[in-house]
Amino acid sequence: MRTYLVGGAVRDKLLGRPLVDHDHVVVGATPEAMLAEGYRPVGKDFPVFLHPDTGEEYALARTERKSGRGYHGFVFATDPTVTLEQDLARRDLTINAIAEDERGALVDPYGGTRDLEARVLRHVSPAFVEDPVRLLRVARFAARFAPLGFTVAEETMALMRRMVAEGEVDHLVPERVWQETRRALGEAQPSAFLRVLRESGALAVLFPEVDALYGVPQRAEHHPEIDTGRHIELVLDMAARIAPGDDRVGFSALTHDLGKALTPADELPRHIGHEGRGVKPLRALAARLKVPTEHAALAEAVCRGHLNAHRAFELRPATVLKLLASLDALRRPERLEVFLAACEADARGRTGHEDAPYPQAAYLRRAREAAAAVTAAPFVAEGLAGPAVGAALERARTAAIAAIPR
Known part of the structure; x- marks a missing residue:
């Protein structure tokens, strides 16, 4: 023994x-x-x-x-x-x-030590093709070790393509796909996870909503990287930098722009209304992979609200309050932090904008604090009841947000 x-x-x-x-x-x-x-x-x-x-x-x-x-x-x-x-x-x-x-x-x-020195992810034997989870694991290890210079061996990538072509990946259970995905989203360079899956053909099978973003153009003045798929990669890596290990932020970053794949061709490279269009594919993806409810809810909030976060200084106080309420941020400030981290990752996940400031986050935090400081007690003491309390509370919170500096 x-x-x-x-x-x-x-x-x-x-x-x-x-x-x-x-x-x-x-x-x-x-x-x-x-x-x-x-x-x-x-x-x-x-x-x-x-x-x-x-x-x-x-x-x-x-x-x-x-x-x-x-x-x-x-x-x-x-x-x-x-x-x-x-x-x-x-x-x-x-x-x-x-x-x-x-x-x-x-x-x-x-030869594992040799491959460690060469920074190569290589399969052990041809039996690799027998377990489809191994394809996901290679992609996840790529996300972990890409900062160290690791790449996937050509012969291993060939086996992964074969697994996709022969339908072995189709038999992955949703829970295991999500388990490997959420771990990859918490790694140092999640973009490598997408690239490996895409190169093997598995991204189109497992995440068709994300795969559809590649090749979709964006306006160069806002997105110098142009390709929406490349933008998602940049946002994922920025999310890992801003909120390391938080797969809620990572999942929100992954899915925030799914609506851009649905933009009519005659409107490209503009994407008016992509926030609303992205909700349906996001829900489909989350349901298929059995994504936890809170992850899906926060991702949907980011999908719907990330442009409002970017233009926070231009919003009316009542709209800011509505945004905070949609997140239940007055009661649960941690949800606002996930939202803001994903929105900041979106803003900075663009070529040339990696180190840009994002003052909108500090402003929305101040707005939440100002609104949360207003309670219903004074209005109840005045004799108000029922809907009248809610209306008075909303007016007072809107005024409190209007009073803070922008």
């Missing part, structure tokens, strides 16, 4: 990155032997155990065999004769197929 540190912990240690998870594989053991050592079983599909002291995961070395379509179409086998090399062979990328023994020596049968 020998144990090895495997996967992300070894990879990140070699890259000098902080270690988050410590996963181990155990060779030459049986479930009974693990239980006898005090390990606690947690695995459902195959034997995984928690260390009695550290709580870290220890999985028995296993092989897998394709038995059907999609993510769940696998049969796993574990027994004491499965070798470490066999276990590592079933992993997705060579950089995730490196092990470290108890003495700190590396076991690297598939």
Whole structure:
């Protein structure tokens, strides 16, 4: 019975990155032997155990065999004769197929350290094509490691295109697509996630509403990058810079301009009314992927309201109050922060505007504070009741917003 540190912990240690998870594989053991050592079983599909002291995961070395379509179409086998090399062979990328023994020596049968040095994301074996989730994982790792210069190996991209062409990606369950997507949106460079999916052909299958934005022109005086798909990439990366790790902001950035794909051809490159047009495709995307309700609601608020945020200084006080109310921002100021981060990412996610100020955010925060400071109590004390209280409250809040400097 020998144990090895495997996967992300070894990879990140070699890259000098902080270690988050410590996963181990155990060779030459049986479930009974693990239980006898005090390990606690947690695995459902195959034997995984928690260390009695550290709580870290220890999985028995296993092989897998394709038995059907999609993510769940696998049969796993574990027994004491499965070798470490066999276990590592079933992993997705060579950089995730490196092990470290108890003495700190590396076991690297598939060239993971070489690919770390070359900054390449490369599949371990042709069995890569059997699991469509691996395509999403490659795109997510691209989003994580693109700032370090990582790219996808040509032969791996060829396999990913094959997975799309053969319909394997069609069998991805919505929950897993969303799980990988939200993690990618929280990475350092989410634009790489889109680019890898698009290059493989998977973006058109999984996110047709986003794929449709590529090639749609915008007015160059407002968007020097012109292409709407490229704009979305810039906004995603700016969102990661402004609100690192917040996938609510990331999802709002991803979907805020979906309406531009629906602009009539004779109106291009202008996009009048794209905010309203974007709601229907956004709702369709969110429903299909079973996006959490709060993510979808905030994304819709950004889709509808991002232009109003940009022209906040031009809005009437009553319109500012209406914008804040649409976000429920007086009761839940954290929703305003997500909204403002996504709107700022949109404004700065344009070629040449990356470091531009966004004073609208500070103004809308001041407006919220001024409106929230006005309560109904004085009006109730005056003897008002029912709708009259609401009307008086709205007038007073509008006046409070009008009084703050712009």
